[in-house]
Amino acid sequence: MQIALAPMEGLVDNILRDVLTQVGGIDWCVTEFIRVCDRLLPAHVYEKLAPELGRGAQTAAGVPLRVQLLGSDPACLADNAVLACELGAPVIDLNFGCPAKTVNKSRGGAVLLKEPELLHAILREVRRAVPAHIPVTAKMRLGFDSPDGALDCARALAEGGADQLVVHARTKVDGYKPPAHWEYVARVQEVVRVPVFANGEVWTLEDWRRCREVSGVEDIMLGRGLVSRPDLARQIAAERQGIEFVPLDWQALQPLLQDFWVQAREQMTERQAPGRLKQWVAMLTRTYPEATALFTELRRETDCDRVARLLGIPVSEAA
CATH class of the missing domain: 3.20.20.70 (Aldolase class I)
Incomplete structure (x- = not known):
């Protein structure tokens, strides 16, 4: 398979x-x-x-x-x-x-x-x-x-x-x-x-x-x-x-979101990066109730430093 x-x-x-x-x-x-x-x-x-x-x-x-x-x-x-x-x-x-x-x-x-x-x-x-x-x-x-x-x-x-x-x-x-x-x-x-x-x-x-x-x-x-x-x-x-696997919870997903944002900031413009993150978080709302709260905070946010803080990333690491 x-x-x-x-x-x-x-x-x-x-x-x-x-x-x-x-x-x-x-x-x-x-x-x-x-x-x-x-x-x-x-x-x-x-x-x-x-x-x-x-x-x-x-x-x-x-x-x-x-x-x-x-x-x-x-x-x-x-x-x-x-x-x-x-x-x-x-x-x-x-x-x-x-x-x-x-x-x-x-x-x-x-x-x-x-x-x-x-x-x-x-x-x-x-x-x-x-x-x-x-x-x-x-x-x-x-x-x-x-x-x-x-x-x-x-x-x-x-x-x-x-x-x-x-x-x-x-x-x-x-x-x-x-x-x-x-x-x-x-x-x-x-x-x-x-x-x-x-x-x-x-x-x-x-x-x-x-x-x-x-x-x-x-x-x-x-x-x-x-x-x-x-x-x-x-x-x-x-x-x-036939292997037991415990599905990832919202907390376990945080390093992935942070990694995504760091890469987005490296490869995209300051205007593009927040939109791409919001796109993914919006899709995560289908599975994770916590994603809805994050999306609400991100929805109108365009400042990359503030986005990083919402994700729990020190600004120096996200820049």
Whole structure:
């Protein structure tokens, strides 16, 4: 069984990847998507979104990082995949799941699920271009506005050369509204010979148990559930291994919040850093009642020194 941390654009950046993988239970993670349009991107684009490439394509905790590309031009995606490999990417992942309107309007993400032939062409070109020892994987939804074509899309990706599929068990139109239709993951796994990961609406250990039962697959990708409950992967891994694990309480989470803030201050502007922290704390309110009180204090705060004090960090350490 493998547990992956989902690529979430605008949320799971290198800082949050670093902090969440410190908790444990995560086998691999993925960059935010790198948008490929009509040219070979400069190396600094990859280095900015995936600074882990400079240290063996791993987070500080040693968790491997995959590079995700998003686009619709098979040849251009192939060229960029080769560059990513040259920069150290151990796996190339292709995004066919992003539901954002701006992305879909530019023929990226989930809108391509309307064109199984193009999915196949993209996988074929990228697989041909990338060194044979480097896996090429893909993330898909069940379709754009209907799951009727989900199996055709999965076949197209697998037959094009995908070594693994992650299936977000909702359509583009579904967005992130519950439920996730895990039963379709089981149907996808029946028609492809590559490993399939289930993704969507796993917020708790009980959700994972039900997802495994309905989907029939062992492998899982966690997104918002893991961001909201940072030890969810460890809880799942411990249960699979028959090991007792006591979930982290709010107090145990404080060093992670502090580490996140210190890194945010180092890498972001004074205007950006508070917003990114608030984004994470807002998601933590789903699991931790104490996060609601912290978010209330942080909500209108823009002064970085005061934010540090709210987190219990001496200003000299947070600057």
